[in-house]
Amino acid sequence: MMYNMLKQLILGPASLSYWDILTDFHGFLAIMPLILFGIALALYFSLDKFAQAVVWLKRALYVLLANLILLDSVGLYIYAPYRATGGPRTFLKSSPETAWLHEILFEHKEFLAYAPWLLALVALVIVMAFGSGISEPENKKIKRLILFSLAVSLVFVLVVASEAVLITKVAPLK
Amino acid sequence: MTNKPYNIINAALFSAATSLNAFWILIVLKGAYPAISEFMNFHPPTGPLLGLYISAVLIFVLCFLAGWFVFQGRDKARVLLHRYFIGSVIFYVFITLPVFHEPLIHLLK
Numbered sequence: 001m002m003y004n005m006l007k008q009l010i011l012g013p014a015s016l017s018y019w020d021i022l023t024d025f026h027g028f029l030a031i032m033p034l035i036l037f038g039i040a041l042a043l044y045f046s047l048d049k050f051a052q053a054v055v056w057l058k059r060a061l062y063v064l065l066a067n068l069i070l071l072d073s074v075g076l077y078i079y080a081p082y083r084a085t086g087g088p089r090t091f092l093k094s095s096p097e098t099a100w101l102h103e104i105l106f107e108h109k110e111f112l113a114y115a116p117w118l119l120a121l122v123a124l125v126i127v128m129a130f131g132s133g134i135s136e137p138e139n140k141k142i143k144r145l146i147l148f149s150l151a152v153s154l155v156f157v158l159v160v161a162s163e164a165v166l167i168t169k170v171a172p173l174k
Numbered sequence: 175m176t177n178k179p180y181n182i183i184n185a186a187l188f189s190a191a192t193s194l195n196a197f198w199i200l201i202v203l204k205g206a207y208p209a210i211s212e213f214m215n216f217h218p219p220t221g222p223l224l225g226l227y228i229s230a231v232l233i234f235v236l237c238f239l240a241g242w243f244v245f246q247g248r249d250k251a252r253v254l255l256h257r258y259f260i261g262s263v264i265f266y267v268f269i270t271l272p273v274f275h276e277p278l279i280h281l282l283k
Contacts, residue, residue: 142183
């Protein structure tokens with residue numbers, strides 16, 4: 001029994017197609033920012049609690065930015081088989097019941113996905129420019145811009161991910 | 175506080191907001207004018223989307239470099255730039271929905 005399960009564990013993932021693996025990797029890249037946003041927001045609220053918070057926040061934002069750029073890049077790469085003839089786009093557009101998933105949701109998802117990395121970059125630039133000075137009272141307004149950028153970026157990622165789940169449930173990329 | 179951090183932050187706010195605005199304007203233009211859509215469609219498998227992303231990133235980089243020099247010693251610009259950035263981000267949420275940008279495309283056609 002254990003042999004069979006081990007065999008399935010190896011043969012199962014090995015049977016996945018190239019696009020299956022890339023789509024899963026794209027999904028993984030979409031989940032990772034949620035953890036990184038959590039870390040960044042926790043560090044943001046710790047800025048005046050301990051001295052190293054700003055250094056850690058900067059590192060977290062570097063990783064978050066790299067993650068978001070990679071997420072968009074892989075998304076653009078797997079967009080080619082999505083819109084290829086006979087691909088998920090063709091399937092969705094073939095029926096009036098599913099056409100909205102492409103024409104409304106996917107269109108919105110592909111456009112909204114452009115913004116999160118830009119917002120994370122703005123947060124990173126502010127942290128880099130001010131360093132530990134960001135916690136000073138006169139920088140209160142600019143500090144709030146970090147929170148605004150991170151919060152909106154997080155909401156955008158959540159919306160894009162939810163739309164992606166709805167679309168791939170109906171028309172997965174194979 | 176020196177001008178240096180504000181000059182970089184102002185450049186980042188200006189370029190990010192302008193890039194977001196350029197992105198939705200290009201969505202409308204590519205929808206309304208086939209020539210623009212064709213120009214962005216230099217890699218047919220991904221369609222005009224890749225061209226749209228690359229154009230918006232280039233606009234971001236150019237605006238950041240320009241802003242870096244333009245905002246030297248102009249600390250007062252930051253209040254205006256904060257509003258421009260926040261306003262652009264909020265507007266972007268709505269304008270990326272087809273229900274809001276499709277009427278603009280039909281208006282230009």
